[in-house]
Amino acid sequence: MPSISKENYIKAVYSLCQNDAHSVSTSALATKLNITNAATSDMAKGLSKQGFIKYEKYKGVSLTPKGEKTAIEIIRKHRLWELFLMKSLELGWEEVHSEAEHLEHQTTEFLMNKIDDFLGNPKFDPHGEPIPQKDGTIPNMEAQISLNKSQVGKEYLVKRVNDESKEVMDYFTEIGLNLNSKIKIKNFLKYDNSTIIELNDNVHSFSEKIGKRIFISQLNE
Amino acid sequence: MPSISKENYIKAVYSLCQNDAHSVSTSALATKLNITNAATSDMAKGLSKQGFIKYEKYKGVSLTPKGEKTAIEIIRKHRLWELFLMKSLELGWEEVHSEAEHLEHQTTEFLMNKIDDFLGNPKFDPHGEPIPQKDGTIPNMEAQISLNKSQVGKEYLVKRVNDESKEVMDYFTEIGLNLNSKIKIKNFLKYDNSTIIELNDNVHSFSEKIGKRIFISQLNE
DNA sequence: TTGTAAAGTTAAGCATACTTAAACTTGAAT
DNA sequence: ATTCAAGTTTAAGTATGCTTAACTTTACAA
Numbered sequence: 030m031p032s033i034s035k036e037n038y039i040k041a042v043y044s045l046c047q048n049d050a051h052s053v054s055t056s057a058l059a060t061k062l063n064i065t066n067a068a069t070s071d072m073a074k075g076l077s078k079q080g081f082i083k084y085e086k087y088k089g090v091s092l093t094p095k096g097e098k099t100a101i102e103i104i105r106k107h108r109l110w111e112l113f114l115m116k117s118l119e120l121g122w123e124e125v126h127s128e129a130e131h132l133e134h135q136t137t138e139f140l141m142n143k144i145d146d147f148l149g150n151p152k153f154d155p156h157g158e159p160i161p162q163k164d165g166t167i168p169n170m171e172a173q174i175s176l177n178k179s180q181v182g183k184e185y186l187v188k189r190v191n192d193e194s195k196e197v198m199d200y201f202t203e204i205g206l207n208l209n210s211k212i213k214i215k216n217f218l219k220y221d222n223s224t225i226i227e228l229n230d231n232v233h234s235f236s237e238k239i240g241k242r243i244f245i246s247q248l249n250e
Numbered sequence: 251m252p253s254i255s256k257e258n259y260i261k262a263v264y265s266l267c268q269n270d271a272h273s274v275s276t277s278a279l280a281t282k283l284n285i286t287n288a289a290t291s292d293m294a295k296g297l298s299k300q301g302f303i304k305y306e307k308y309k310g311v312s313l314t315p316k317g318e319k320t321a322i323e324i325i326r327k328h329r330l331w332e333l334f335l336m337k338s339l340e341l342g343w344e345e346v347h348s349e350a351e352h353l354e355h356q357t358t359e360f361l362m363n364k365i366d367d368f369l370g371n372p373k374f375d376p377h378g379e380p381i382p383q384k385d386g387t388i389p390n391m392e393a394q395i396s397l398n399k400s401q402v403g404k405e406y407l408v409k410r411v412n413d414e415s416k417e418v419m420d421y422f423t424e425i426g427l428n429l430n431s432k433i434k435i436k437n438f439l440k441y442d443n444s445t446i447i448e449l450n451d452n453v454h455s456f457s458e459k460i461g462k463r464i465f466i467s468q469l470n471e
Numbered sequence: 472t473t474g475t476a477a478a479g480t481t482a483a484g485c486a487t488a489c490t491t492a493a494a495c496t497t498g499a500a501t
Numbered sequence: 502a503t504t505c506a507a508g509t510t511t512a513a514g515t516a517t518g519c520t521t522a523a524c525t526t527t528a529c530a531a
Contacts (some may be wrong), residue, residue: 056508068489070510075487087496087509095481117338118364131356140349144337255518276479289519292482296517306528308479 031081033134036103037062038072039081043093043100052089056195098165105161106133106141107152111192113144115155122155122207123198157208157244176224176240179214184248186211191242205229211248254355258283259323260302262394263313264321272318273310289438306452319347319386326382327354327362329375332413334365336376343376343428344419376466378410378429397445405469412463426450 031039041061045053055069062069077084081096083182092100111130114120120128142163145151152168154160159168173188187210190196201207206228215232222237237245252260262282266274276290278311283290298305302317313321335341341349366372366384367425373389380389394409408431413419422428425451436453437446445457456464 032487054508055510060478064488066509067491072488088335097338114361118368120361120364124360128338128358131358132353135352135356137349139345140335141342143341147339166452241528251519272518277477285481285518286520288481288521 031076031079031099035072035076035081036134038069038076039092039096039100040103042082042090042134043097043104046091050081051113054092058090101161101165101167103133106136108158109141109144109148109151110136111154111156112148112151112160116148122192123195123202125155125194126192126198155208155224157187161228170176171246173244173246174241176226176235176245177222177237179224179245181214181216184211184213185197185245186248187243188246189244197239197242204233206233206243212245251296252300252320252422255341256293256297256302257295257320257355259290260313260317260321261324263303263311264318264325267312273304279311281420284336319330320383322386322388323365324354328413329381330362330365330369330372330380331357332375332377333372334370337369342423343413344416344423346376347419348416376429377413379442392467394465394467396455397447397464397466398443400435400445400466402435402437405432406466407432407469408464409467410465418460418463425452425454427454433466 038058041058042053042216045057045061055073056066061065073084073090076082076096077132080093081099083091083111104127107129110132111125113117114125114128115122147162150162151160157170159170161167161225171188179185187206187208188200190198190201190206192209206212210228213227214222216249218234222240225232225234227233259279262279263274266282276294277287279290280287294303294305294311297303297317302320302367304314305310328350330448331353332346335346335349336343371383372381373383378391380391382388387440392409400406408429410428411419411422411427411429423457427433431449434448435445436448438444439446439455443461444455445458445461446453450455
């Protein structure tokens, strides 16, 4: 029942609480949502009163169980739409994020479950992200590290990528980097912390910022 | 670019200008949109200033060419979604209207054209309504009359139904009334203007209000 | 032709979701 | 302990999309 703005706020709290701590600052939310600090503080009051978030002034924001349930439902819709658009319409993995971003707010439970069943109740979306299940549980991902944390000389498989930037996803597509692509780490440049890898017999480099958004697992020979 | 409220307003103007005149009263719009008269007058000013409608105080509302183009684009999205949900997810013809009602406002041209192509650029939706094409043209329907205007004793094929009421669509499904169902007109009751028909060897009656929403064409032997 | 009921509009008010600008906390360096 | 800059919140204002209540216009019946 929350509005689109509120759903996006809840989603942002969820995603920013994943990596870091158990709470987010309002300014981090403002950056993520592209609104002013003032607006995020304001919004926090409303969502707190409605029981979606825990908010202590000057201390940041975190989700209540109710808020987390809501976030997971939205993420479920987002990821199922992504997979569905790829499977049924053959969109590219770089095209589906922005469409899902809109559709996720206008999809009934009924339709979502139809799509889920059509897809055979999948566990992962086209970018390797786990799809929250009908019962709210989130499938486990196999152990992964970000590209930045890899070891020079070793080989890995690409297991997950962050799809928020269409630009970056287009680049991945262009160089043939896909889920389960095999890569070999050639070097780390001290100069800018970029990573040099070998992929399909070609050499590429990724900036630190991009490297943080590629997740890999070690290839066991 | 109009908001969801504005899109729905434009759609309502379009649909209410179809049957009757070339213009609608604000109160007719209020009834259709389930908002107050005051709100429709207010909205009219805004949409008029933005060039979507022609609005003269106390004289009703009509679409400008720009408004009509917008209306047709929304209807295209609605009807393509309906067909797509039926074809790809096997939803029933009674289930797709309310889903499309939401999705139509959150769908890019890009995605819509993908869906259009996937479906083979169809000309009619699951309820017999013509689907506006990519170029804005609307396919011609073959000559149809509403059930009310039929002749006792003659046989007809069901060619189009109004799908706005889920309740009514559920009833059609229950009695096995589909597109291209063959029906025979048994009688008109003077008492309440209802129509008695024969369908699949069963006899049914439809109120005047429902009869107005079933469109048929004469069966040529 | 005029009075009046119905139809339609304006005015004022509310909630949401923002903005900018001013005021306030916090905490870390002095 | 004090200061002050960064971070955060409050206050005031805006646009949208509605509401209710009061007012205006229209049309048509007498």
